[in-house]
Amino acid sequence: MIVSIVIIIFGTAFLLLETQPWLPILDPLPSSQSLPSEDPFWENMGNLSISARITCHVMDTHRWDSFQVDLILHVNNTGSTNILGFHPVKLSIFSDTHWHYFTFGLIPSTNVTIEAFSNVSLSYEGDRVLDTIEGITKTSHIIAYGRVLISYWNHETIITTSTFQDIFPIE
Secondary structure, eight states: OOOOEEEEEEEEEEEEEEOOOOOOOOOOOOSSOOOOSSSSEEETTEEEEEEEEEEEEEOOOOOSEEEEEEEEEEEESSSSSSSEEOOOEEEEEEEEOOOOEEEEOOOOOOEEEEEEEEEEEEEEEEEEEEEGTTTOOOOOEEEEEEEEEEEEETTEEEEEEEOEEEEEOOO
């Protein structure tokens, strides 16, 4: 979210300040013990099976470069009851050497019901000013993966995304 302060004098708008508001630094999730493959894989938790994939890119906003991450979750509920309060809380991004780049809160930040005997795909995103992420520049070529903290009912679990590699383009 961008905060803008604008003053209007005699019908002319003057931009005084435009900035990204302060975002809290979230504690990172633990890294994986081994580097995941590039192929999507399913993690099973009772009646839930979840596959997670990330893509990352840099966007030039003409004010600063923004590092953006997109998370896609494929969720399969094989049980006969609905899963209530399904919510990805945060996503930590790690390098292939398990270096922690950054931890993002995810948007939308809402609970979802995963209906019984259903398959759903859910999309989330996070972003941060690029200069605040150590180890990544707009011309970086990295191999990365994510760890996602997911909350549902009275449970919390951490799942690992498949590996992502790319040169971050400027849009």
